[in-house]
Amino acid sequence: MPERNLRVMLASEYPEVRDLLSELAGRERGAVVVGQAENGIKATALARSLRPDVAMLDCRLPHIVGLDAVPLSRMGGLDAALTISQDVPATRVIVVGNLDAEVYGEQGLTPTLEVCLSREAAGATVPFMLQEVLPETLRPSAVVFANVETFASAEAFADAEAFDNVEAREQKSVRQRVAENSDAGILFGGLAIFGGLLLIGTMVLAIPGAIVALAGAGVVSLGIAGRIAAALWLRVSLATEEPGAEREQKGQGR
Amino acid sequence: MQVARRCSDAAMVGNKRRTERMITKRAFRECEVFQALGDADLEQLLSLAVEREYEAGDAIFHQGDVAKDLLVLQGGKAALQMQLSVELPRMSKSVTVDIVTNNDVLGWSAIVEPHFYTFTAVCLQRVNVLAIDGIRFRALLQDNNNIGYVVMNGLIRVVASRLDETRRLLISERLWSPKMEQVGGSRQLATNPAR
Numbered sequence: 001m002p003e004r005n006l007r008v009m010l011a012s013e014y015p016e017v018r019d020l021l022s023e024l025a026g027r028e029r030g031a032v033v034v035g036q037a038e039n040g041i042k043a044t045a046l047a048r049s050l051r052p053d054v055a056m057l058d059c060r061l062p063h064i065v066g067l068d069a070v071p072l073s074r075m076g077g078l079d080a081a082l083t084i085s086q087d088v089p090a091t092r093v094i095v096v097g098n099l100d101a102e103v104y105g106e107q108g109l110t111p112t113l114e115v116c117l118s119r120e121a122a123g124a125t126v127p128f129m130l131q132e133v134l135p136e137t138l139r140p141s142a143v144v145f146a147n148v149e150t151f152a153s154a155e156a157f158a159d160a161e162a163f164d165n166v167e168a169r170e171q172k173s174v175r176q177r178v179a180e181n182s183d184a185g186i187l188f189g190g191l192a193i194f195g196g197l198l199l200i201g202t203m204v205l206a207i208p209g210a211i212v213a214l215a216g217a218g219v220v221s222l223g224i225a226g227r228i229a230a231a232l233w234l235r236v237s238l239a240t241e242e243p244g245a246e247r248e249q250k251g252q253g254r
Numbered sequence: 255m256q257v258a259r260r261c262s263d264a265a266m267v268g269n270k271r272r273t274e275r276m277i278t279k280r281a282f283r284e285c286e287v288f289q290a291l292g293d294a295d296l297e298q299l300l301s302l303a304v305e306r307e308y309e310a311g312d313a314i315f316h317q318g319d320v321a322k323d324l325l326v327l328q329g330g331k332a333a334l335q336m337q338l339s340v341e342l343p344r345m346s347k348s349v350t351v352d353i354v355t356n357n358d359v360l361g362w363s364a365i366v367e368p369h370f371y372t373f374t375a376v377c378l379q380r381v382n383v384l385a386i387d388g389i390r391f392r393a394l395l396q397d398n399n400n401i402g403y404v405v406m407n408g409l410i411r412v413v414a415s416r417l418d419e420t421r422r423l424l425i426s427e428r429l430w431s432p433k434m435e436q437v438g439g440s441r442q443l444a445t446n447p448a449r
Contacts, residue, residue, distance in 0.1 A: 044344070059331070059378050060409075064430060072423045076379065079335050082346035097331055097378040120309045120380050145310030163328065167398045178406060 006031035006130055009050060009091075010041035011080065012058035013066050017099050020148070021056045024117055028130050039064055040076035040083075047084040047091055054130050056094045057081050081143050092133050094144045121148045281384055283373065285326045285357045287408035295401045302391055303384045314360075314375040321363035321371050323385040330381030331355050334373040348374065352416065359412055365386030365395065365405075 008025040010018050010033060018036050021093035023169070025031045035050050040063045047055050061067075063076035081093045118127045125147075133144050279296040282288040288299065305328070308314055317337050329400065335348040336382050351373065363371050365388060395402035 046345075059333075064427070067426050070419065070422045070426050072419045073353065073426060075333065075350045078376065079346055079348070079350050082348060083344070086346055087344055095378065123309070126378075137262070143311070145311075147379060 004077060006054060006134075007034045007050070007052040008032065008130065009035045009037070009043070009046055009052040009055040010057075011037040011040075011046075011055065011061055011077075012099065013038050013060070013062055013074065014058075017058055020099075020115065024115065024131065024148070025054075025056070031130065038062075039066075040080035043080045044083045044087070047088050051088055052091055053080075053134060054092050054094060055084055057084075058099045059095050059097045078143075085143050092130075092144065094130075094133065094146050096146050096148055098147045115148055115150050117137055117146050118149045119144055125149075131180070256403045262406070281326070281328060284299065285359060286412060287326075287359050287405060290404045290408065295398070295404070297400070298394060298401070299386070299391075303386045306383050306385050308377045308381045308383070310377050310379050312377045312381075314377065315371045317371055317374045319371045321361060321369045322388050323361060323384070324359065324364040324388060325361045325375075326384040327354055327356055327360065328384060329356055330377060330379040332360070332381055332437070333376045333378055334360065335376060336373055351420070353378070357408070362409055365392055365409075367444040384425060429446065 006025070006028050008020045008028075008031055010235045011024070012021065014016050018038075022033050022036075025033055034052055037046050039075045040061050043055070043057060043061065057077045057080055060074040061077035061080055063079070066074040077095055081095045084091060085093045094117075116127050116128075117132075118125050120126075127149065128146075152194035258438070271290045279293065279300065282291070282296050282299055282303075288296070308330075314332060315321075315323075317335075332354050334352040334354060335350050338345075338347050339347060341347055354375075360373075360375055361371060363369055364386070369388065395405060
């Protein structure tokens with residue numbers, strides 16, 4: 001599927017989570033975060049006004065404001081997702097289900113080395129990029145339920161051991177795919193530029209060469225023409241001088 | 255009573271998968287409702303339960319369905335949603351009223367009359383549940399007074415806790431204003447009802 005620009009909207013109560021989602025979106029080529037919301041009401045209003053391509057919502061999004069004494073105050077993520085998918089069908093809504101203690105730990109938000117988005121499909125946990133779940137690739141108005149997978153090290157990320165599906169493990173990691181696509185792009189782009197310069201150089205060099213060749217051909221032609229002219233003149237000259245030469249020779253012989 | 259067959263037409267992707275695996279007593283011990291049961295009682299319970307797996311987006315059961323099973327969540331997260339009786343503009347027809355996680359019980363309508371699920375349970379992540387057959391469980395509760403008392407006692411504690419949280423949410427939404435104080439970086443429920 002051809003990549004295109006992505007307009008992404010984020011919603012989470014916590015700025016650190018929004019930063020994480022923004023980082024994930026930033027890995028997509030051409031993606032730009034167009035809006036952020038901290039509760040369900042703002043998220044739905046933002047989606048209606050901005051009409052983004054993708055909206056990523058924390059499932060524990062408060063409807064208005066989250067209260068530590070009332071855990072139920074933070075359960076508006078799915079509701080906001082359903083409302084957005086209903087009101088703005090062109091927006092692909094992604095609900096991220098584990099942006100809480102499962103990812104960041106009870107001590108608070110801590111940075112992770114490597115993260116990616118994954119979703120469950122046919123019994124497998126599969127990493128995905130936002131481009132893959134745009135509206136035209138899935139049933140319209142379908143909500144995507146995703147998780148953020150975290151890896152303690154780059155090696156673990158490369159091994160993708162967090163995924164319980166053999167095919168997913170054999171797949172290249174998200175970062176590897178992005179890197180390889182970039183390398184291939186750079187290589188083919190370089191070759192194309194070199195070929196173009198070569199063609200231009202050839203054309204540039206060919207023009208004076210052609211001029212020189214034409215000039216040479218002209219000189220040769222002039223030479224041949226001159227030779228022919230000289231030969232004709234000599235013949236004509238000899239033809240006109242012969243009767244005079246014979247009378248002189250006869251006069252000398254009496 | 256109108257039966258809602260789907261949580262939302264705008265919502266879900268994924269297939270329901272059921273797998274049966276060996277269930278251990280430990281799985282029941284970690285649930286608040288069954289914690290106080292002895293080993294012998296848990297053995298009887300084991301025979302009534304099967305393990306099932308649902309993927310993110312699956313509906314475990316729908317509001318209005320016949321409540322066949324009492325379920326204990328073993329892993330993952332699910333949202334309990336109620337269907338609104340009227341369609342409101344710019345608003346989804348389903349409203350989340352609770353989120354259940356590991357070792358929570360749901361579907362207690364399987365042992366409480368009229369035995370119809372009052373919510374729709376939607377998986378936010380891949381979920382493993384212990385499904386206890388409702389009819390056989392009710393028969394066990396009737397036949398074994400000890401199990402009956404312990405289970406109903408535990409269930410009432412769970413229901414009371416949920417009721418308390420729901421009331422606090424109701425109060426907080428009525429008292430909420432943009433001027434609600436922030437204390438220590440987290441927002442706490444205002445304690446002065448006269449505000």
